[in-house]
Amino acid sequence: xxxxxxxxxxxxxxxxxxTIEINDVVHDADVDPRLLLCDFLRHDVRxxxxxxxxxxxxxxxxxxxxxxxxxxxxxxxxxxADGHAVRTVESLARDGGLxxxxxxxxxxxxxxxxxxxxxxxxxxxxxxxxxxxxxxxxIREAISGNxxxxxxxxxxxDATRHALDG
Amino acid sequence: xxxxxxxxxxxxxxPEALHLLADDTVDSKVLxxxxxxxxxxxxxxxxPERLIDINNLRDLAYxxxxxxxxxxxxxxRHTDVLASTSxxxxxxxxxxxxxxxxxxxVRNRGTLGGTLAHADAxxxxxxxxxxxxxxxxxRSIEGERQISVEDFFQGYFSTTLRADxxxxxxxxxxxxxxxxxxxxxxxRRRGDYAIGGAAVVLVFDDQGICESARVALLAxxxxxxxxxxxxxxxxxxxxxxxxxxxxxxxxxxxxxxxTSIHGSAEYRRAVIEEMVARGLxxxxxxxxx
Numbered sequence: 001x002x003x004x005x006x007x008x009x010x011x012x013x014x015x016x017x018x019t020i021e022i023n024d025v026v027h028d029a030d031v032d033p034r035l036l037l038c039d040f041l042r043h044d045v046r047x048x049x050x051x052x053x054x055x056x057x058x059x060x061x062x063x064x065x066x067x068x069x070x071x072x073x074x075x076x077x078x079x080x081a082d083g084h085a086v087r088t089v090e091s092l093a094r095d096g097g098l099x100x101x102x103x104x105x106x107x108x109x110x111x112x113x114x115x116x117x118x119x120x121x122x123x124x125x126x127x128x129x130x131x132x133x134x135x136x137x138x139i140r141e142a143i144s145g146n147x148x149x150x151x152x153x154x155x156x157x158d159a160t161r162h163a164l165d166g
Numbered sequence: 167x168x169x170x171x172x173x174x175x176x177x178x179x180x181p182e183a184l185h186l187l188a189d190d191t192v193d194s195k196v197l198x199x200x201x202x203x204x205x206x207x208x209x210x211x212x213x214p215e216r217l218i219d220i221n222n223l224r225d226l227a228y229x230x231x232x233x234x235x236x237x238x239x240x241x242x243r244h245t246d247v248l249a250s251t252s253x254x255x256x257x258x259x260x261x262x263x264x265x266x267x268x269x270x271x272v273r274n275r276g277t278l279g280g281t282l283a284h285a286d287a288x289x290x291x292x293x294x295x296x297x298x299x300x301x302x303x304x305r306s307i308e309g310e311r312q313i314s315v316e317d318f319f320q321g322y323f324s325t326t327l328r329a330d331x332x333x334x335x336x337x338x339x340x341x342x343x344x345x346x347x348x349x350x351x352x353x354r355r356r357g358d359y360a361i362g363g364a365a366v367v368l369v370f371d372d373q374g375i376c377e378s379a380r381v382a383l384l385a386x387x388x389x390x391x392x393x394x395x396x397x398x399x400x401x402x403x404x405x406x407x408x409x410x411x412x413x414x415x416x417x418x419x420x421x422x423x424x425t426s427i428h429g430s431a432e433y434r435r436a437v438i439e440e441m442v443a444r445g446l447x448x449x450x451x452x453x454x455x
Contacts, residue, residue, distance in 0.1 A: 057201060075272075077219075145270060145271050
């Protein structure tokens with residue numbers, strides 16, 4: 001191992017070309033390797049629906065679908081999404097109408113401040129879309145990686161139940 | 167919060183990755199699932215000069231049955247380990263442990279090789295692999311070598327892996343017919359790092375006498391550790407309630423947990439004792455003796 005140069009003495013950054021499909025639209029961009037996927041989505045693509053909370057993989061607010069699987073976009077680099085497909089909360093409403101899960105969140109009062117909501121929705125959407133049957137315990141397990149500080153989890157579980165059964 | 171600047175390389179093949187790792191003029195770090203490394207970089211606790219992203223090495227993501235056990239590729243994600251029928255049937259301890267790893271978002275990215283190399287004493291998979299007597303295959307441009315999991319961990323977040331080596335494969339022996347295993351941990355919130363825990367593998371003979379015992383402890387010191395004093399009490403005996411309690415006590419006495427905001431050393435030792443006791447009971451029951 002060579003002795004690491006302090007970050008402020010390192011040579012200027014080398015931008016990397018990436019092609020990322022985001023919500024069915026292909027984006028070409030030059031990104032700094034250290035740019036996190038969540039910051040790329042918010043600042044470069046201007047999709048601010050993805051919320052950034054802890055920035056260290058604890059709170060789940062920044063959850064997006066990466067090749068259809070929920071991941072935390074603060075623990076991925078934008079360069080890693082090159083050649084992959086990302087779905088954010090903006091993909092859920094179609095033709096001006098809310099998705100079934102979004103409508104259930106509204107109907108069951110599953111959001112108060114709404115900060116955790118995009119992460120909750122992106123974690124739960126694949127489960128709702130797959131049409132599988134889930135117990136309340138399985139719903140709670142599914143959202144165990146998403147912290148909510150004000151709504152209370154019960155309404156979120158109720159809304160998911162409503163979307164799964166409805 | 168941003169990682170410090172680094173050079174990013176994403177090799178397309180294992181040999182290419184090994185050549186990059188062999189360059190000791192640069193402070194390099196391998197990026198596998200990134201579920202520990204990226205948070206550390208976001209917090210600037212890690213600031214490597216070069217990041218070698220091995221996520222394009224798809225040929226390191228596999229679960230292969232062998233006569234005596236399972237070969238699992240280093241880039242196999244926890245989600246795939248958890249979903250594998252082979253893992254559930256042949257190495258049930260790993261299946262059970264994978265279910266405790268964080269949350270779905272983390273399991274969709276985190277890898278078997280990554281969590282091994284990170285070597286967190288409070289992480290589930292390294293402890294499960296220690297109890298399973300796994301064999302790690304590491305490769306460098308010089309060649310390949312097998313490392314017993316016994317010789318792998320070396321203090322806080324440290325392993326005997328050389329800087330130019332990459333973990334490529336992990337072999338887990340299959341559970342024998344009269345064997346049983348159990349993974350238990352306690353955490354304040356589901357998916358958090360455990361306050362304490364234990365992985366247990368017991369093998370019995372036809373008469374129900376314990377032939378071999380492996381008891382590995384979670385969050386019990388600087389690295390994943392076994393509890394030989396506890397194991398020694400079990401081998402050669404039939405396991406009854408009294409012996410199980412004595413073995414759990416011995417395991418707790420050998421543990422060296424650290425006081426933190428999540429629990430005092432004394433409390434953690436008590437948690438470990440209970441997790442070992444539960445594990446021994448479950449493993450005995452599952453072995454069918």
